[in-house]
Amino acid sequence: MASRQLHLGAFMRPTSLHTGAWRYPGAFPDSNFNLAHLTAFAQRLEAAKFDAFFMADHLAVLNMPVEALKRSHTVTSFEPFTLLSTLAAVTERIGLIATASTTFEAPYHVARRFASLDHLSGGRAGWNIVTTSNPDAALNFGLDEHMEHDERYVRAREFYDVVTGLWDSFADDAFCRDVASGLYFDPERLHVLNHKGTYFSVRGPLNIARPVQGWPVVVQAGASEAGRQLAAETAEVIFAAAPDLASGRAFYADVKGRLDRLGRPRGHLKILPGAFVVVGDTVQEAREKRARLDSLVHEESAIAALSIALGHDASRFDPNGPLPDIPETNDSRSARERAIELARREGLTVRQLAQRLGGYAGLAFVGTPSSIADEMQxxxxxxxxxxxxxxxxxxxxxxDDVVDRLVPELQRRGIFRRDYAGTTLRDHLGLPRPPNQFFR
Amino acid sequence: MASRQLHLGAFMRPTSLHTGAWRYPGAFPDSNFNLAHLTAFAQRLEAAKFDAFFMADHLAVLNMPVEALKRSHTVTSFEPFTLLSTLAAVTERIGLIATASTTFEAPYHVARRFASLDHLSGGRAGWNIVTTSNPDAALNFGLDEHMEHDERYVRAREFYDVVTGLWDSFADDAFCRDVASGLYFDPERLHVLNHKGTYFSVRGPLNIARPVQGWPVVVQAGASEAGRQLAAETAEVIFAAAPDLASGRAFYADVKGRLDRLGRPRGHLKILPGAFVVVGDTVQEAREKRARLDSLVHEESAIAALSIALGHDASRFDPNGPLPDIPETNDSRSARERAIELARREGLTVRQLAQRLGGYAGLAFVGTPSSIADEMQxxxxxxxxxxxxxxxxxxxxxxDDVVDRLVPELQRRGIFRRDYAGTTLRDHLGLPRPPNQFFR
Structure with missing residues (x-):
């Protein structure tokens, strides 16, 4: 086997993240609330030796215009803790990563649910720490205005300190359960956190034994300066958003450099960009699959997405023509420039560009098992x-295409495991088990 | 079959609620974090056709003196949402009731997790609404002082209104998933709650389809005036604490009378007191089992429990003698009087009384399958x-004693089902499916 190995997570919505996916031939439009489908997906991913099943999450419905919303299957689905706990019972090895917000949750609940999921799954839990950038979510939690970006990160860091402190409430050997003497646990091996900080006051201890993994694996996705620094200090996996290899390499060098400066071994943080993978018998066939999928994004919601990206009403453009010149606006310049660049590079019509943006427009590997493996390698x-x-x-x-065709190609090349070497998510990712900060 | 039928829930801690249970011969002291045991218990209860598996819960560890705490297995175990979701995957019919606090949770999260559990379990979720009376829990959620009793109930009522409103966000038929037209759901069948109240401001909609049961079954345990009234208005099951039949009948008449005055059918709220059941071949053998169990409560924690009940230091009493006369104090008079009355009635020594209080001292049926069935009937x-x-x-x-010996006796008498008639918890309890308050 080659020395460097790929780690593969599956970033899941039950019917795909692509808003046209529920209309694709053979799709299960009802997967959002159909556990049998989700179970089959998780079991197939485990058979293919994926590191983790990673459940996407949102805390609101109204995060897009209603014209786009009513066309999309992405607005509702199972809640992650409950779904992943159910999947824990029907899988044995694959990691289970749930998203929990540091802005809208209480640290005692979060510490408790992840610790419980870790026990229930035999050490397979991971926590995707998000600060929740969606302002619609704030309105579901009694906040009229969303917390400012940098403040969210300061709060996230304190939240992380509380949660990891609570996970360490009991020493690994605290529960002696000595039937003869009647001592269930050693009170000397119990730590009361007594946290009093800026955002949180939490006495502790947690009412759960220390997790199987010590701490569930910590995952983050922040790409801003504050997000990168928080990740370098605390994360063990970064779910990165890298549009291409050049920017991926720059991000990788930046974050791993931060680890060097913090004295953290580079291997203790795995950088795993999101990648949309479309497999075909030929590159052309894969591209046709993608074009067909994009064409299933309804024009109404596609044009709405394009208008948002451009900061300009796109409904008057000729959908069959090329993208006209667009005057600059005060809206996000980077989204506008990415859209214009994408249209030029692939020669897309206005409709095709709109449907790409309304479906999925980030990093994608579209080709044969061999060409995709080349890119991943x-x-x-x-x-x-x-x-x-x-x-x-x-x-x-x-x-199925990824599991049946791409994974065997990666295994043949020696860059992906043929079997799990251990039982926990930390084992799969090659991450150390954190020592208890309060007990040796 | 007789016209009136018993409904049976199993109120569970993984190692029993009795603090001496982990030391009983044949017990599993490690059940708190041993899923295999919990799975077996749930599957046995389902085979016996129990209405529900009801998970007890606490939001703190330090709810008893450390001398008692270190002797007790009841301070740590799985978190209810994650545990019940896991058990949903390994059972098919039994109801799954989780406790969630209206004082320390956000209604959007609670609405979402119960809706998700209901979808994942095919309509088997129940919500035990608690206002959390334990002041130690407040310290884990940033509150130095616990919210005052009546205020907790006003908040609970608003919390319930928000949660049930969120469950009704989508009409039952909102998700048309019309592949041809590209319409995933009908926006006319989506309700935005826009709740702005005293304690909560929640826009909605919930990002989950309407639960299988319409609403998960609503359970409450409050016994105070405010608790009874909230239950009469909103609950479908009351987990009552009735020490004996006379007080059980008084409670039953009071609450059902409140239903009459509210115009709610009496059958729409089931009153299910907690009952500790010890089965033996003879009444004498059952009593000996109980005495043996009580004797496993360590004297240190037993005396601590007795001292709390009496409002008086009991450590100087002769443990082998009868309870001496106790001067009145400012502490809870009813707990003191119940302890004195119990000691007199059963002729308990100080040690025996202390161990009863340190273990379990509420309503108990201790006898043969036939004598217990007589009492239940x-x-x-x-x-x-x-x-x-x-x-x-x-x-x-x-x-095992209850499942193998008591349940068949109840079935033989025609007062407990031999099989489930339906698939949901509402079906088992004979409760109607609530109509959506915003859509016909």
Whole structure:
């Protein structure tokens, strides 16, 4: 086997993240609340030896205009803690990563649910720490205005300190359960946190034994300066958003450099960009699959997405023509420039560009098992990433293509495991078990 | 079959609620974090056709003196949402009731997790609404002082209105998923709650389809005036604490009378007192089992419990003698009087009384399958209850005794089902599915 190995997570919505996916031939439009489908997906991913099943999450419905909303299956689905706990019972090895917000949750609850999921799954839990950038979510939690970006990160850091402190409430050997003497646990091996900080006051201890993994694996996705620094200090996996290899390498070098300066070993944080993977018999066939998928994004919601990206009403453009010149606005310049660049590079019509943006427009590998493996290998070997969080374009066929065709090619090349070497998510990712900060 | 039927819930801690249970011969001292044991218990209860598996919960560890704490297995175990979601995957019919606090949770999260559990379990979720009376819990959620009793109930009522409103965000038929037209749901069948109240401001909608049961079953345990009224207005099951049949009948008449005055059918709220059940071949053998179990409560924690009940230091009393006369104090008079009365009635020594209070001292049925069935039938037929939430004295043997010996006796008498008639918890309890308050 090659020395560097890919780590693969599956970043899941039950019907795919692509808003047209529920209309793709063979799709299960009802997957959002159909546990049988989710169970089959998780079991297939485990059979393919994926590191983790990573559940996407949102805390609101109204995060897009209603014209787009009513066309999309992405607005409702199972809640992550409950779903992943159910999947824990029907899988044995695959990691289970849930998203929990540091802005809208209480640290005692979060510490408790992840610790419980870790016990229930035999050490397979991971916590995707998000600060929740969606202002619609604030309105569901009694806040009229969303917390300012940098303040969210200061709060996230304190939240993390409380949660990890609570996980360490009991020493690993605290529970002696000595039937003869009647001592259930050693009170000397119990730590009362007594945290009093800026945002939180939490006495502790947690009412759960120390998790199987010590701490569930900590995952983050922040890409801003504050997000990168928080990740370098605390994360063990970064779910990165790198649009291409050059920017992926720059991000990788930046974050791993931060680890060097913090004295953290580089291997203790895995960088796994999200990647949309479409497999075909030929590159052309894969592209046709993607074009067909994009064409299933309804024009109303596609044009709405394009208008948002451009900061300009796109409904008057000729949908069959090329993108006209757009005057600059005060809206996000980077989204506008990315859209214009994408249209030029792929020669897309206005409709095609709109449907791409309304579906999925980030990093994508579209080709044959061999060509995609080439790309993944290049990312791995040139330090663009330590693997990927794969997003399936449509389900179940898009997942089957990856599991049946791409994974064997990666295994043949010796850059992905043929079997799990251990039992916990930390084992799969090659991460150390954190020592208890209060007990030796 | 008789017209009135018992409903049976199992009120569970993984190692029993009795603090001596982990030391009982044959017990599993490690059940708190051993999923295999919990799975077996849930599957056995389902085979016996129990209405529900009801998970006890606490939001703090330090709710008893450390001398008692270190002797007790009741301070740590799985978190209810994660545990019940896991058990949903390994059971098919039994209801799954989780406790969630209206004082320390956010309604959007609570609405979402119960809706998700209901979808994942095919309509088996129940919400035990608690206002959390434990002041130690407040310290884990940033509150130095616990919210005042009546204010907690006003908040609970608003919390309930928000949660049920969120469950009704989508009409039952909102998700049309019309592949041809690209319409995933009908926006006319989506309700935005826009709740702005005293304690909560929640826009909605919930990002989950309407639960299978419409609403998960609503359970409450409050016994105060405010608690009874909230239950009469909103609950579908009351987990009552009735020390004997006379007080059970008084409670039953009071609450059902409140339903009459509210115009709610009496059958829409089931009153299920907690009952500790110890089965033996003879009444004498059952009593000996209980005495043996009580004797496993360590004297240190037993005396601490007695001192709390009496409002008086009991450590100087002769443990082998009868309870001496106790001067009155400012502490809870009813706990003191109950302890004195119990000691007199059963002729208990100080040690025995202390161990009873340190273990479990509420309503108990201790006898043969036939004598216990007699008692349960009397409660049922004299309107003391609609069934019971059974608490097992020790596990697994105490559960096996109920499942293998008591349940067949109840079935033989025609007062408990031989099989489930439906698939949801509402079906088991004979409760109607609530209509959506915003859509016909």
């Amino acid at each position: 290049e990312w791995l070997e040139s330090e663009g990433s330590d693997g990927f969080n794969i997003m399936f374009p449509f389900l179940p066929a898009g997942l | 009397e409660w049922l037929e004299s309107e003391g209850s609609d069934g019971f939430n059974i608490m097992f004295p020790f596990l697994p043997a105490g559960l």
